[in-house]
Amino acid sequence: MLNTPATMLTEIELFSKAIRQQPKQKSTRRYHEFICENIVGVIENTFPLFSGTQSADDLNQLANEFIYYHSATEPEFHQIATEFVQFIQNKVELMPRLLKLIEYEWVTFNAEIAMIRTNETHSSWEEISAQPNAFTLSCNAVMQLIEVPFLVEEDAVNFLSKDEDSVVYGVYRTKENIVVSQKLRDIDVAIIQLISQTPKITLAKAEQHIHTHLAEFNFMYWVHSFTQNQLITIQFLGDKHD
Structure with missing residues (x-):
C-alpha cells in the first residue's frame, strides 16, 4: 500500500481547516455551506422536537459551531447525531431542559437504529x-x-x-x-x-x-x-x- 504524500496531507489539512472557519473564498465557502446544510439536516431529522424550539438562525449557528469546534472522526449519519449530542453536552451553554430534550430524542433515535433483535414470546x-x-x-x-x-x-x-x-x-x-x-x-x-x-x-x-x-x-x-x-x-x- 502506497503512503499518502506529505504534501497532499498538508493540503488536505489546510483545506479542512479553511472549511471549518467559514471561509471568504467562494470555492471553499461552498463546501462549508454544503457541510453546514447537511449538519442542520441531521439535527432537524434526528432531533425534531428540539429543532422546533430553535429558529433557523439558531440551528445554523449550532451547526457552524459544531463544524468549527468538534472534530468528528466517524461522519456517518448516525455518528454525527451522537457526536452532536456530545458537542452539546461539553461545549454549548444550553438550558438544562433543552439538553434533556436532545438526550431524549437521541435515545429514541438509538432505539430505532440499534442492531439488536427483540425477543418474541411464543407461549400462550x-x-x-x-x-x-x-x-x-x-x-x-x-x-x-x-x-x-x-x-x-x-x-x-x-x-x-x-x-x-x-x-x-x-x-x-x-x-x-x-x-x-x-x-x-x-x-x-x-x-x-x-x-x-x-x-x-x-x-x-x-x-x-x-x-x-x-x-x-x-x-x-x-x-x-x-x-x-x-x-x-x-x-x-x-x-x-x-
Whole structure:
C-alpha cells in the first residue's frame, strides 16, 4: 500500500481547516455551506422536537459551531447525531431542559437504529400463568429508561412547570420495528429495574419479591400488560437466550 504524500496531507489539512472557519473564498465557502446544510439536516431529522424550539438562525449557528469546534472522526449519519449530542453536552451553554430534550430524542433515535433483535414470546398466557416457575422475565433488548422534565404527546413536547418535576419514559422498539416511548409510574420503574438487575429471574420469584413489598399489587396483570406492549419479554426456561 502506497503512503499518502506529505504534501497532499498538508493540503488536505489546510483545506479542512479553511472549511471549518467559514471561509471568504467562494470555492471553499461552498463546501462549508454544503457541510453546514447537511449538519442542520441531521439535527432537524434526528432531533425534531428540539429543532422546533430553535429558529433557523439558531440551528445554523449550532451547526457552524459544531463544524468549527468538534472534530468528528466517524461522519456517518448516525455518528454525527451522537457526536452532536456530545458537542452539546461539553461545549454549548444550553438550558438544562433543552439538553434533556436532545438526550431524549437521541435515545429514541438509538432505539430505532440499534442492531439488536427483540425477543418474541411464543407461549400462550394460559401456559405462562399456569407455570410461573418455568418462564423467565427480561426487558426489551433495546429498552432504555430516561427521566425528563417534560411530557411528550404525539409530535409535541410540554415542559413541566417546576424544575424539580420529572417523569420517566421507557423507550424501546417492538418486533414490528416501531419505536415506542411509554410514560411510566414509580412502580413500573421499580419492577423494570428489578427485572433488569436480576437476569433470568422467573415469573414466580419476581411475583414473590413484589408481594413482599406490595401485597395488594396485581403483579400478574402487570406482566401481562407489559408483555402485550412488548416492553417486557417472557421466555421459556428451556429456550436459548441470545
